[in-house]
Amino acid sequence: MSAPSSGGASRDGYGKGLLRIAQDPRVVVLEADLGKSTKSCHFRDEYPDRTVSLGIAEQNMMLVAAGMASSGKIPFASTFAIFTERAFEQVRNGIARPGLPVHICGSHGGIHTGTDGSSAQSIEDLAIYRTIPNMTVIHPCDDISAEELTSQLVDLNGPSYMRTARNKVPRLYEDGSKLRIGSGSVLREGGDLAIISCGVMVGVAISAAETLSSEGISCTVVDMHTIKPLDVELIAKLSDSCGAFVTAEDHSVIGGLGGALSEWLSTNTSTPLEMVGVRDRFGQSGASSELMELMGLNEVGICEAARRAISRKL
Amino acid sequence: MGDGTRVDVSELEQMARRCRVDIVKMTHSAKSGHPGGSLSAIDCMVAIYGTCLRFDTSNPDWEDRDRFIMSKGHASPAMYSILHQMGVLDEGDIMGFRTLGSVCQGHVDMNWTKGVDFSAGSLGMGLSFGLGCAIAAKMDSSDRKIWVMLGDGETQEGQIWEAAMAAKYHNATNLRAIVDRNRIQNDDFMNVQMEIGDIGEKFRSFGWTVKEVDGHDMSSLVDVVDWANSEDGGPVAIVANTIKGNGVSFMENNPSFHGKAPNDEELRIALEELS
Ligand SMILES: Cc1ncc(C[n+]2csc(CCOP(=O)(O)OP(=O)(O)O)c2C)c(N)n1
Numbered sequence: 001m002s003a004p005s006s007g008g009a010s011r012d013g014y015g016k017g018l019l020r021i022a023q024d025p026r027v028v029v030l031e032a033d034l035g036k037s038t039k040s041c042h043f044r045d046e047y048p049d050r051t052v053s054l055g056i057a058e059q060n061m062m063l064v065a066a067g068m069a070s071s072g073k074i075p076f077a078s079t080f081a082i083f084t085e086r087a088f089e090q091v092r093n094g095i096a097r098p099g100l101p102v103h104i105c106g107s108h109g110g111i112h113t114g115t116d117g118s119s120a121q122s123i124e125d126l127a128i129y130r131t132i133p134n135m136t137v138i139h140p141c142d143d144i145s146a147e148e149l150t151s152q153l154v155d156l157n158g159p160s161y162m163r164t165a166r167n168k169v170p171r172l173y174e175d176g177s178k179l180r181i182g183s184g185s186v187l188r189e190g191g192d193l194a195i196i197s198c199g200v201m202v203g204v205a206i207s208a209a210e211t212l213s214s215e216g217i218s219c220t221v222v223d224m225h226t227i228k229p230l231d232v233e234l235i236a237k238l239s240d241s242c243g244a245f246v247t248a249e250d251h252s253v254i255g256g257l258g259g260a261l262s263e264w265l266s267t268n269t270s271t272p273l274e275m276v277g278v279r280d281r282f283g284q285s286g287a288s289s290e291l292m293e294l295m296g297l298n299e300v301g302i303c304e305a306a307r308r309a310i311s312r313k314l
Numbered sequence: 315m316g317d318g319t320r321v322d323v324s325e326l327e328q329m330a331r332r333c334r335v336d337i338v339k340m341t342h343s344a345k346s347g348h349p350g351g352s353l354s355a356i357d358c359m360v361a362i363y364g365t366c367l368r369f370d371t372s373n374p375d376w377e378d379r380d381r382f383i384m385s386k387g388h389a390s391p392a393m394y395s396i397l398h399q400m401g402v403l404d405e406g407d408i409m410g411f412r413t414l415g416s417v418c419q420g421h422v423d424m425n426w427t428k429g430v431d432f433s434a435g436s437l438g439m440g441l442s443f444g445l446g447c448a449i450a451a452k453m454d455s456s457d458r459k460i461w462v463m464l465g466d467g468e469t470q471e472g473q474i475w476e477a478a479m480a481a482k483y484h485n486a487t488n489l490r491a492i493v494d495r496n497r498i499q500n501d502d503f504m505n506v507q508m509e510i511g512d513i514g515e516k517f518r519s520f521g522w523t524v525k526e527v528d529g530h531d532m533s534s535l536v537d538v539v540d541w542a543n544s545e546d547g548g549p550v551a552i553v554a555n556t557i558k559g560n561g562v563s564f565m566e567n568n569p570s571f572h573g574k575a576p577n578d579e580e581l582r583i584a585l586e587e588l589s
Pocket of ligand 1: 464466494
């Protein structure tokens with residue numbers, strides 16, 4: 001097994017994060033024959049006695065994790081985002097309902113996953129897990145933030161779902177950067193519009209903000225790595241200071257980050273929101289970049305949404 | 315319990331009878347619930363709780379207790395009746411069954427009831443959960459044992475067999491499953507709905523050590539539970555041949571009392587039969 005790669009794929013950060021918290025003897029890792037892909041394999045190499053291989057049987061894995069959590073362990077169970085969904089009801093009833101600290105990682109989330117095609121491209125995971133009481137839902141944007149957020153999960157006294165991405169993206173954080181579960185990270189400040197993004201779209205949002213600034217539109221960009229609980233304090237502040245929002249995510253526009261924001265904004269403000277995301281359709285095979293173009297998950301998509309949002313300002 | 319002293323069989327039979335009274339009273343009072351599968355499982359549970367389960371009634375959260383995972387969580391009246399007879403729950407608790415705010419939820423729930431180790435209600439999950447407890451116990455070098463009560467209809471769920479496969483692979487010698495083989499599920503008899511065939515043989519094919527027993531003969535149950543408790547070549551499965559509704563004539567082998575409570579007159583007859 002190779003050492004964790006130095007690139008910026010959030011799944012690599014998950015793998016490193018597990019190693020960082022491994023000194024806590026309560027931490028155990030559960031795998032469903034995708035450890036090399038989700039990157040829990042590095043933990044397995046170092047700590048085989050605390051790694052439980054469960055075969056291609058995700059429903060069983062979720063409840064084994066629950067049983068271990070009820071016995072004082074802190075289980076980290078991973079597979080592809082899409083295959084966690086097979087065990088949705090197990091997560092809901094067996095983990096979240098009793099409030100057990102099981103940390104699920106779904107890797108290869110979003111259409112960014114690319115050539116594997118639509119069967120592997122989960123575009124609904126953030127939405128479904130967000131609806132479950134007790135769940136914390138996280139989607140980091142690069143390896144460094146994924147590592148940091150993974151390591152913070154040890155202190156979270158309840159269940160979580162973290163989506164990671166397969167492919168490398170430019171790093172947006174440096175080692176030692178401060179970020180906390182539940183607090184959006186403001187990566188760029190501006191007064192005309194706030195772009196709230198997560199995952200691989202955060203980097204795209206920053207590029208879009210640069211383009212918009214050359215048009216005289218100054219944007220705040222937030223890495224909203226924690227989709228639930230949503231940092232509504234920050235949203236409220238930005239609603240006052242910017243007066244318009246765009247959300248950007250590699251996920252359906254139904255129920256994900258955009259959904260979360262619209263729920264809060266529509267019941268608390270009259271601030272306009274435009275969403276960039278997958279418009280209720282399945283993906284297909286193709287290069288990541290091609291698929292992002294096809295779905296409008298790109299700079300152009302964000303800039304157009306920004307102009308629309310600003311034109312709707314009161 | 316768990317001090318190794320053997321309770322005598324007739325005492326266990328008396329305890330099971332008192333549990334049956336609790337079960338019919340609870341479901342009657344709630345006007346809902348699942349008496350059939352509670353009555354079929356209760357003798358097995360009394361044999362386990364009454365002879366070998368290490369469990370401190372004054373400290374139900376004791377970390378190193380044996381675990382009892384009630385996977386067929388709809389048979390919650392059986393669980394509550396045991397906890398009542400052991401003094402963990404009182405009469406008021408069990409008679410609040412299924413009412414707002416009651417510690418006795420419709421399906422067993424570890425967050426609501428002291429002495430309950432698993433939140434069930436969705437069939438097919440408990441064996442996996444028990445396996446997780448078993449793996450954790452081994453990691454901690456604890457000799458605690460994990461018992462899982464399964465319904466026979468429940469074994470139609472694929473997840474049961476995922477867990478059966480994984481239990482052998484992980485050498486879960488501390489895991490014991492007991493299947494309440496009453497041959498009835500929700501809608502009808504299993505041979506009408508979906509006959510699963512020889513459940514013991516299926517566990518055996520996954521590498522489990524298996525015995526069958528008459529699930530209403532207390533003395534055989536005590537023997538088989540004693541065997542299972544000390545058998546270390548596991549995982550171990552016991553297939554208990556039972557009668558759904560056992561102990562109440564009109565509920566016996568009657569699919570309609572799977573999820574139906576006795577009415578006033580039926581309660582009267584049931585209590586008479588159980589006296
Ligand atoms: C996953 C799931 N599907 C359906 C049900 C509804 N249900 C409750 S009890 C039951 C029948 C269970 O039969 P069995 O396991 O044989 O239990 P017993 O006869 O011992 O009561 C069904 C289908 C459920 N609780 N969980």
